[in-house]
Amino acid sequence: MALSFELTQSVAILGGGPGGYEAALAAAQLGAEVTLVERAGVGGSAVITDVVPSKSLIATADAAVAISEAGDLGVQFYARGDRDRPLKPEVAINLAAVNKRLLTLARQQSDDMRTTLVDAGVRILTGHGRLEGDNAVVVSTEQGGTDFDRVEADTLVVSVGASPRILPSAVPDGERILTWTQLYDMKGMPEHLIVVGSGVTGAEFAGAYMNLGAQVTLVSSRERVLPGEDPDAATVLEKVFTRGGMTVLSRSRAESVSRVGDGVVVTLTDGRTVEGSHCLLAVGSVPNTAGIGLEEAGVQMDDSGRIRVNRVARTSVPNIYAAGDCTTFMPLASVASMQGRTAVFHALGDVVIPLDSRRITANIFTAPEIATVGWQEKDVADGRVGGVVHTLPLAANPRAKMMGVRNGFVKIIALAGSGTVIGGVIVAPRASELIYPVAMAVERRLTVDQVSRVFAVYPSLSGSITDAVRAMHHVERSDED
Numbered sequence: 001m002a003l004s005f006e007l008t009q010s011v012a013i014l015g016g017g018p019g020g021y022e023a024a025l026a027a028a029q030l031g032a033e034v035t036l037v038e039r040a041g042v043g044g045s046a047v048i049t050d051v052v053p054s055k056s057l058i059a060t061a062d063a064a065v066a067i068s069e070a071g072d073l074g075v076q077f078y079a080r081g082d083r084d085r086p087l088k089p090e091v092a093i094n095l096a097a098v099n100k101r102l103l104t105l106a107r108q109q110s111d112d113m114r115t116t117l118v119d120a121g122v123r124i125l126t127g128h129g130r131l132e133g134d135n136a137v138v139v140s141t142e143q144g145g146t147d148f149d150r151v152e153a154d155t156l157v158v159s160v161g162a163s164p165r166i167l168p169s170a171v172p173d174g175e176r177i178l179t180w181t182q183l184y185d186m187k188g189m190p191e192h193l194i195v196v197g198s199g200v201t202g203a204e205f206a207g208a209y210m211n212l213g214a215q216v217t218l219v220s221s222r223e224r225v226l227p228g229e230d231p232d233a234a235t236v237l238e239k240v241f242t243r244g245g246m247t248v249l250s251r252s253r254a255e256s257v258s259r260v261g262d263g264v265v266v267t268l269t270d271g272r273t274v275e276g277s278h279c280l281l282a283v284g285s286v287p288n289t290a291g292i293g294l295e296e297a298g299v300q301m302d303d304s305g306r307i308r309v310n311r312v313a314r315t316s317v318p319n320i321y322a323a324g325d326c327t328t329f330m331p332l333a334s335v336a337s338m339q340g341r342t343a344v345f346h347a348l349g350d351v352v353i354p355l356d357s358r359r360i361t362a363n364i365f366t367a368p369e370i371a372t373v374g375w376q377e378k379d380v381a382d383g384r385v386g387g388v389v390h391t392l393p394l395a396a397n398p399r400a401k402m403m404g405v406r407n408g409f410v411k412i413i414a415l416a417g418s419g420t421v422i423g424g425v426i427v428a429p430r431a432s433e434l435i436y437p438v439a440m441a442v443e444r445r446l447t448v449d450q451v452s453r454v455f456a457v458y459p460s461l462s463g464s465i466t467d468a469v470r471a472m473h474h475v476e477r478s479d480e481d
Contacts, residue, residue, distance in 0.1 A: 192217070196254045196279060196280065233370045312342050410468045
């Protein structure tokens with residue numbers, strides 16, 4: 001039901017990614033007059049060149065692994081050769097076809113989102129936008145163009161996203177030295193892909209191309225891959241990588257990347273060099289906040305150019321809000337979406353629940369996936385929270401055995417004294433789906449005993465969650481796992 005206003009409220013949104021899209025939809029649902037400005041297409045880079053295509057690529061890689069490992073389950077693939085002799089076929093990847101499909105899916109998703117906004121009554125302007133003070137957005141049909149639209153609004157929402165970080169010593173050429181937005185132009189499988197950066201993006205692409213059949217070298221400046229994640233989860237993933245044939249160079253920082261003929265050379269700070277056919281740069285991102293009028297409007301940013309926001313996505317200017325990777329909050333598409341809705345709810349006077357970073361669910365789409373929510377084991381070890389940790393290997397789960405799953409675990413963190421679930425980690429196939437009941441427990445402050453009384457299907461991977469919390473019965477009686 002839309003709220004009623006004495007005067008119709010107007011909302012102008014700069015950027016049509018997940019945050020801008022949800023802000024526009026929520027504002028329209030509340031009866032506001034809404035204008036969305038987007039230069040690339042509704043959904044922004046998250047849909048068109050980032051999340052949707054990358055996860056589609058990973059889904060293809062997962063399918064290739066499922067086929068190659070089917071023999072472990074007794075499924076064998078053969079073709080008939082000369083004299084009716086069986087031949088074992090190889091799994092072949094048509095990367096050009098894969099890339100065409102995933103880019104088509106991304107564009108279809110963008111078109112569907114645009115249709116939803118239009119049907120909701122949102123006005124969409126295509127072009128480059130910038131703020132003009134704290135009450136207007138100016139839109140040009142091309143950057144630096146002379147034709148402008150000026151949109152005045154009571155509330156402004158900035159959701160302009162971020163772009164791959166470029167190093168002066170490793171400038172992408174779009175052919176051999178690539179950012180993650182340029183990977184989809186490749187027509188054939190890279191013979192040897194060197195991935196610089198072992199964070200989430202680097203790990204996801206390194207694992208995907210390894211599973212698609214490419215030789216992969218991962219250059220990590222830290223002691224292990226995924227340095228910001230649960231150490232046990234990162235250890236499992238690194239073992240999977242090395243077992244799959246990937247070369248992981250730990251404590252190795254890239255000094256430069258250069259094009260040499262039909263290949264690349266990555267020079268490390270210790271003087272070593274790594275030669276390959278292609279190089280993916282996954283060294284972080286920079287917010288798209290330069291030159292769009294934020295400073296002139298009085299919006300505060302941090303040293304990296306990200307917009308400072310509070311828990312309701314409000315900036316230092318009362319009627320300007322911001323959402324997504326351009327802000328100082330967590331750079332996740334799901335977070336951007338929630339920020340966009342929260343911003344509009346707050347601006348238009350609807351019920352608002354401020355965002356709590358300790359209740360945000362995150363997932364890394366490697367194989368196996370790594371999903372997390374809430375407080376982590378490191379927080380317990382460092383004394384930031386009085387918690388109890390229990391870890392259950394996935395290999396003990398009957399459904400995992402049936403599926404041939406050997407890697408992964410369920411980890412539950414609960415408060416000592418009450419047994420309230422405050423966090424969890426799941427490393428498993430489709431961990432992004434399995435983490436949901438743990439996230440619900442964290443959100444609703446359920447105890448391990450309450451979660452343990454929920455029936456889980458037998459056999460199922462989700463049964464490991466039930467088994468883990470059952471093992472924590474009467475956790476309030478002990479300060480140790």
